Amino acid sequence: MISILIPFRNAAPWIAEMIASIQAQDFQDWELICINDHSEDESATIVAQLTDERITLLDNNGKGIIPALQKGLAHAKGEFITRMDADDIMPLGRLQLFHEFLSQAPLRTIVTGKVMYFSQEEVSAGYRKYESWLNERIDNQDHYDQIYRECVIASPNWIARKADLIEHKIFDALVYPEDYHMTFLWKEHGFTIKGIPDVTLHWREHHCEYC
Secondary structure (H helix, E strand, O other): OEEEEEEEOOOOOOHHHHHHHHHOOOOOOEEEEEEEOOOOOOHHHHHHOOOOOOEEEEEOOOOOHHHHHHHHHHHOOOOEEEEOOOOOEOOOOHHHHHHHHHHOOOOOEEEEEEEEEEOOOOOOHHHHHHHHHHHHHHHHOOOHHHOOOOOOOOOOOEEEEHHHHHHOOOOOOOOOOHHHHHHHHHHHOOOEEEEEEEEEEEEEOOOOOOO
């Protein structure tokens, strides 16, 4: 089973669409753990009203994305852990692809894919440039060679074995910015990054709490 961790804060305009994109996946052996980080809008109510038994809603005991992720991992029952942000869209086929590649990979492997930004308006040049740069890492399989330039993996676009994350205390050690720091922890503990050539994240461009 794949456990999908989604920390969120004030994501009411998007969270239902994001969850629907997970429910539409062909791979259905998943659980969704949504951690409410003190939202002041209707986000938590939207999640609570969903009838899918695979969805769990938790409240963040601390404040911020790091304790939210730590709580989500502590409640995860799946062999594999992946991430989404509440305002993004999961492309069809992502969970199946991630599961197939990671199941066949050695221990301490991170699987990631390409990204595609979207927006209600035209995506800005800066985001298009970062999208291109991230996808170039997949083509070249050179994530660690480029790690000092910028975060080499989109935070809601990877999958790992839960046992590997726990054994090496990856979530326990996180400091902000947690996505960038996590890539350095993976490097430090000898994780291999495997990039697959498919788009596995539709990434929304706008300013939000967890983007």
